[in-house]
Amino acid sequence: MQKLLSDISKGKLEDSLCGIAFKHIPAALALSDLETGKLVAANEYFMELVGYPLHILLGKTSQDLGLWPNWAHRNFLVNELEKHGTLRNREVLLRTAHRGILNILASFEHVQIGEREYVLGMAVDITERKRAAEKQEEAIAMAEAANQAKSTFLANMSHELRTPLTAVSGFTQLLHHLFAKDGSPDKAQVLQYLERIRRNTQHLENIVNDVLDLSKVESGKLEIQRLTFDLKEEVQNVIANFSEQARAKGISLMLEYDSTAPVTVETDPQRLNQVLTNLIANAIRFTSRGSILVAVRADNKLVELCVQDSGEGMDESKHKEIFEMFVQADSSISRKYGGTGLGLPISRKLARLMGGDVQLLWSTPGLGSVFSFTFAPGENAKFKAIASPPKKTPDVLPAQNKLPRTPQKGVQRLLGKKVLVVEDGTDNRELLAYFLKQAGASVSTAVNGQQGVDIAVGNNFDVVLMDVHMPGLDGYQATELLRERGCQIPVLAVTAAAMKDPRQDKSVFSAYLTKPFNSNDLVDAISTLCSH
Numbered sequence: 229m230q231k232l233l234s235d236i237s238k239g240k241l242e243d244s245l246c247g248i249a250f251k252h253i254p255a256a257l258a259l260s261d262l263e264t265g266k267l268v269a270a271n272e273y274f275m276e277l278v279g280y281p282l283h284i285l286l287g288k289t290s291q292d293l294g295l296w297p298n299w300a301h302r303n304f305l306v307n308e309l310e311k312h313g314t315l316r317n318r319e320v321l322l323r324t325a326h327r328g329i330l331n332i333l334a335s336f337e338h339v340q341i342g343e344r345e346y347v348l349g350m351a352v353d354i355t356e357r358k359r360a361a362e363k364q365e366e367a368i369a370m371a372e373a374a375n376q377a378k379s380t381f382l383a384n385m386s387h388e389l390r391t392p393l394t395a396v397s398g399f400t401q402l403l404h405h406l407f408a409k410d411g412s413p414d415k416a417q418v419l420q421y422l423e424r425i426r427r428n429t430q431h432l433e434n435i436v437n438d439v440l441d442l443s444k445v446e447s448g449k450l451e452i453q454r455l456t457f458d459l460k461e462e463v464q465n466v467i468a469n470f471s472e473q474a475r476a477k478g479i480s481l482m483l484e485y486d487s488t489a490p491v492t493v494e495t496d497p498q499r500l501n502q503v504l505t506n507l508i509a510n511a512i513r514f515t516s517r518g519s520i521l522v523a524v525r526a527d528n529k530l531v532e533l534c535v536q537d538s539g540e541g542m543d544e545s546k547h548k549e550i551f552e553m554f555v556q557a558d559s560s561i562s563r564k565y566g567g568t569g570l571g572l573p574i575s576r577k578l579a580r581l582m583g584g585d586v587q588l589l590w591s592t593p594g595l596g597s598v599f600s601f602t603f604a605p606g607e608n609a610k611f612k613a614i615a616s617p618p619k620k621t622p623d624v625l626p627a628q629n630k631l632p633r634t635p636q637k638g639v640q641r642l643l644g645k646k647v648l649v650v651e652d653g654t655d656n657r658e659l660l661a662y663f664l665k666q667a668g669a670s671v672s673t674a675v676n677g678q679q680g681v682d683i684a685v686g687n688n689f690d691v692v693l694m695d696v697h698m699p700g701l702d703g704y705q706a707t708e709l710l711r712e713r714g715c716q717i718p719v720l721a722v723t724a725a726a727m728k729d730p731r732q733d734k735s736v737f738s739a740y741l742t743k744p745f746n747s748n749d750l751v752d753a754i755s756t757l758c759s760h
Contacts, residue, residue: 255350258285262338262345265289277332277353279325297321297329305336309347313338322351331358389435390743391653391697392428397744398659399424424655438570441502445577452581453496456608460485462497463524463533466504473512480519481512489524493531494606499578503586506571507535507599515539515596526611530584530602538596547588551576579603640668641751645758646688649673650680650706651695651722660693660722663747664754677701681709689717691754694737696723703737711736718757 256274260267267285275282278295285293296302298321309315315336322332330353337348399421406413406421444450467483474481504522511520518538525532542550550572576586583604591597647669651657661671672689674680678701684692692710696703707719718738741753 255352256332258349258351260290260347260349262347265291268346274351277324277330277351278322279327294323297323309336309338319354330355389432391656392431394744395428395653395655395659396425396432397746398656398663399428401746402659402662428655438574441574441578442570445574445581450578450581452499452578454494454606455497456492456494456606457497459490459493459524459531462500463504463522466501466508467522469505470508470512474520477512477516479512479515479517481508482519482521484521484523486523486525488526488611490526490531490605490609490611492608492610493603494608495582495603499582500603503575503578503601504533504535506575507533507586507601510571510599511535511537511539511597518596526605529604531605531609533601534589534598535601536596536598541591541593541595541597543593544591547591550588551586575601640666641755642758643668645669645690645754647671647754648680648684648687648689648692650677650692650698650703652676652698653695656695660750663750664693666747667751667754669754677703677706677709681706681713684710684717685713685715691757692717692719693754694719694721696721707736720753720757 253271254273256277257269257271258267258274259269266287266289270282270285275285278285278293280293290296290302291299301320305315305318305320315334318334318336320332320334322330322334324330332351333354334349334351336350339346339348403418403421406418441450463485464483467481470481508520508522515537516539520538521534521536523534523536525534552573572586579586579601584602585600586602587600589598589600642664645668647664649657649660649664649671651660651673652675657673657675661673664671672683672687674683677694677698680692680694681701692707694703694707698706701709703721703723707721710717710719719736721737721740723740723742738757739753741749
């Protein structure tokens with residue numbers, strides 16, 4: 229090093245071995261005067277790195293050349309060099325004449341030649357290495373996010389499958405008991421049980437269909453049929469399927485068929501039905517009061533079906549997420565509503581296969597949402613429709629079906645025990661209560677976690693049966709709140725999760741019961757807790 233510096237000071241850089249090494253070493257080297265900051269020497273690699281020839285570099289300072297994008301960082305390094313005399317492998321930014329700002333790995337040495345002091349700098353370009361590392365980190369983060377989304381999806385799917393399975397299994401068991409006890413059971417009672425089984429079976433079928441459609445769409449094997457049919461009639465049929473649900477919630481469900489809309493279209497009626505069904509079902513699910521309007525109109529290129537509701541709406545941050553596969557606007561365990569999160573992504577893919585799209589036009593929390601479903605009308609479409617006045621479903625609420633309270637004969641293993649059932653699902657709540665009463669227990673019920681806590685505190689229950697997956701205060705939070713209030717009643721967690729929740733290891737639950745289960749599983753679990 230000293231020989232090299234001596235050669236530089238004597239102007240022998242060109243004809244000395246050290247000078248040759250300085251020129252051709254595979255790293256950018258530069259020597260600057262410590263007092264003035266002016267460059268006195270630089271090798272070919274340094275010139276190539278910064279994009280300036282030697283005659284421009286010599287006699288210039290780094291400030292003259294604008295090499296430091298961050299001048300404060302440069303001053304920090306100068307101070308560090310003054311303190312330590314040397315700096316090794318510092319990652320800094322360098323502004324060049326031809327390649328913009330680069331990432332470099334630089335080392336600096338404080339040296340003395342005769343009576344003058346200099347700074348020798350060496351730099352290696354690590355820009356590409358840095359970009360590759362950032363891309364790798366980004367890819368890892370994306371993969372982890374995708375895995376997390378799929379895990380959340382599988383947990384939600386487990387709940388969506390196991391909850392109706394529990395109802396189907398339970399009401400089938402009740403039917404078996406009715407016929408075993410009495411060869412001619414009450415017809416109304418049987419019909420009630422069969423309706424519960426039918427409704428939950430339909431829910432299971434819808435989930436299976438969603439998963440199958442997802443598989444077909446992702447593999448590119450889903451084909452769109454081209455059939456000519458009456459559009460207005462098809463839309464009216466879909467709306468009619470939801471009339472009872474809307475009436476039960478006191479919601480007005482209306483159709484507005486514009487004069488621009490076609491009489492017939494040429495597309496896939498099954499997929500049109502599927503997309504519109506999903507949009508209306510979502511509107512009803514998230515609307516507790518007000519109205520839902522289905523508006524049909526068209527231009528020369530596309531038919532548009534708009535579904536407008538007065539429901540909960542959503543934040544702007546959620547507008548894109550709802551169309552992502554395996555993602556829901558609210559994916560926490562306290563989701564207020566069911567669903568797998570596949571409906572909208574599949575609907576959008578189907579609409580695009582039909583030559584259109586599904587979009588969220590507008591949504592505001594507390595005011596509602598407007599979704600648009602467009603599709604190509606087809607070559608054989610006929611545009612001669614006449615505008616129809618809006619049709620509104622009658623605002624009549626049906627009477628609620630209640631499970632019978634007739635006690636079943638047989639061994640009552642829970643006789644004298646007091647049990648609180650905390651379950652937000654009507655079918656499963658009434659089914660659990662029925663099973664427990666048949667076993668001799670005295671049963672109270674709560675429809676959510678907060679109500680369950682309020683009822684449990686101050687009452688002498690033997691066991692609390694706590695659903696894990698509930699809106700608002702979920703089963704974990706409700707149980708923790710019970711313990712905070714000094715309530716030490718055993719809590720039996722009822723869960724539909726296929727995978728272990730990370731909170732389970734530290735939970736305050738006394739035991740777990742996984743859906744689906746039968747009455748014997750339920751009674752066994754509670755008997756075990758009561759005996760401890």
